[in-house]
Amino acid sequence: MAAPHVAGLAALMRQANNTLTPLQIRQIMKDTGVSVFAEGNIYKRINATAAVKAVMPIQEFIDISFAGGNIDFGSLNPGVVDSNATNNSGYYIQVNPATNVNVNISQNGTDYSSGGNSIAINNMKWNSVNSLTGAVVLSTSDALLYSNVTPNTNKAIYYWVSVPSGASSGSYSSTISIKAVKA
């Protein structure tokens, strides 16, 4: 094969994986090359696609999503304690199949706000089962939900909220951030 082709392929392989040595590049070109028969001999013709694929490192990939829609608690009066979200039993954290490592899942939340009024996020609780027994208070800092979750797994989650006495009327909203990192 022409030297410019080999040099070009080598450059692409180095771009895909810059830790490769010249000897490794040559060996991978040989290993992935296509055998051709000419003039009574067997030669290897470089296969650019196979060579670059062979050197691309498989990198850690994590993809999660939240199913069940927004976490809505409907209309509540001040002083209400531990009212469940309207879609409790329908919320899941999904570790999507494309993920290739086990993950630890944590969450945090912002305080609820409505105009100039606020309700602290620590009025919200979550649990992995539909019971307030053992429910955990949310905070603005990350707190671990699940450890070592395998790819292609759904983890149920349930939420409750309390409205402080005297909380001003209004429509409040908050953002809950659910984060997955390699376990």
Added chain:
Amino acid sequence: MNNNHIKANLALSNLNLRRYINMKASLVILAGVLLAFAVLGVVHADAATSNVQSSVTVNGYVSVTITVNPLCSGTMNFTSGNPGDVNKPVTCQNVTAGAVSVRNDPISNGNIAVDTTGLNFTSGGNKIAITNVAFDRDNTAANKTAMAESPVYKTVYTGVTPGQSKDVWYWMNIPSGQASGSYTTTITVRGQ
């Protein structure tokens, strides 16, 4: 070199040219793919975050507790009096506590107004108009206001904030010539 050799060489040249073109195209496509990965950054993600909105609507809400002075034992009693008596107080009210206390509970998220009304007193076939009863916001009767017959309410307080308690004092006049007897009525106090 005969014609067959020339044709064979031409065929070989065409084959090499096609291989060259194919190889060049493959390299260009690969370079494009790698560039796309580099630009879009889709190859590597070692953490992922999913944000979800949470919402709750808090209703306008007031909770009011109305308490008759415990010294009244459940009944506002003006005790006995003579026709022509004025400003007879409810027996249980005093300088520190009115006959009725109204509290806007701390759980509320809005202010309330306190108002009151009442029916005329009756005793057999006789009556005393409720307008002979007046209310006040202290124990002096200096700024009392005459009541109106139900369903007309008269305002006692406005802007009572959550957690605040307000007392109401009542006073009664017995009209001259009023027939003797035990008169009763119902007085209503409302916080809203």
